[in-house]
Amino acid sequence: MRLRLSLIGCWLITWLIWSADVSAQPVEVSLTEYDRLLRATYTAAQRGDLLEVRALADDLTTIRQVRMPDGQIAPVDQSWLAEMLAQPTPDLPLISARLGALIDALEPTGSAVAADALQHWEAVFNEPPFNRSQSESWLTRFLNWLFERLADLLPDLPDVPEAPVAGDSSPISGIIWVMLAVVALLFAGLLLFWVRGVRRVFQPVTTAASPTTDPVTFAAAQRLAEAARQAGDLRNAVRYLYLAVLLWLDDQKILPYQPSLTNREHLQRLQDWPALRDQLLPLMTTFEKTWYGLQAIDEATFAGYEQQATSLFKQVRSPNEAAS
Structure with missing residues (x-):
């Protein structure tokens, strides 16, 4: 009886270890299947079909390795696609552009057309609005810019005397209050200017109504x-x-x-x-x-x-x- 229980326990432990090892294996597909998923997602993004893009992205983002024709394994990471689709309003033109760049990058090494495509996409992504810095948040960049402008506008403060004598009518305290009021007004003006700029950036672009499908003639x-x-x-x-x-x-x-x-x-x-x-x-x-x-x-x-x-x-x- 004890021997039977021991054998069952060993079998369960072996099965759990094997299941964990299998589940930990990264999803691997062939280069042909990877290219097919990229092109299907690219076509759906071109059409503006968000539902189709989300459905294809579920398969695409699970891929971690691609087996090349020569047998080598290439790691891939499509987490950027999941992050962009998680936004309230996914930017389908930008998703389409990045997928197109990936498809062009799959051209054979040494191809003149592939090198030309890479140079072209680098030129596109180095222009607004794709060249936004990812190292700092927008709030950090705004605060740095604001403090630099304040430092340029404010004059050097005069030396503040030691504790004034009671009843002293020195004009220093009045000057300080005036300067603080000027700083407050400058800060309010810069804040208003920044808010107007943000509203202009995030204001939706009004375009003429377009058909749901592209013309075929x-x-x-x-x-x-x-x-x-x-x-x-x-x-x-x-x-x-x-x-x-x-x-x-x-x-x-x-x-x-x-x-x-x-x-x-x-x-x-x-x-x-x-x-x-x-x-x-x-x-x-x-x-x-x-x-x-x-x-x-x-x-x-x-x-x-x-x-x-x-x-x-x-x-x-x-x-x-x-x-x-």
Whole structure:
């Protein structure tokens, strides 16, 4: 009886140790499966489908290791995606930009296109609003800035005499009170200025109402671009005009448009059309800086952007003309 109990106890201990070891193993997937999840999440973020992004992120954030084609194991960490989705209003354009950068980074080592993509994304993320310092909180940066401004504005305080004699009518105490009042007014003015700046930063951008799905034809994309321009929404106008360019190239049987591909991957497929690739590159750069980088665009800049697109439309009338 005792022997049987001892055997059962040993079996239970062995099973618990094995279960703990299995549960501690990190989730590992192949590079193909990892790339598929990244592209699916990227496509959902491009569409603005928050529910689909959350569902895919549940699988993506559990991955800790990726097995490369040569058998090596590469550690990955997608905790940034869970943190961004935990915000009250997740920034889907920024999530899409970061996922696109990850997809471009999976290009084979030494690829000129991958190096070009990395340089491009570094340029985008080094511009506002992506270059915010993560080392200090906003409150610490504000207090440091406030104290520096006060130190620049305030004059050196005069030496305060020792305890004044009772009944002394020295004007020193009055000067100190006046200076304290000036400091209080300066502090109140700086605080009001900061509050107005914060409200301006977090004020939602009003844009023209856009459809829930992207257009699938060149004519529809052009109509949406023109409607957005008439409404004063130049940011969406740039996006729809860029989409019209891709759909136009698809209509001409030159570049099949696939929403799951990144802009760099579309550009890479024009290696046999160097002149056309050079025309598409500035259009893509302006779109990404305006849409993902939130760079402001005025009527004059948009007019130049529209002229570039029109020039491409006129040049590419058929695959034969583009090849020449």
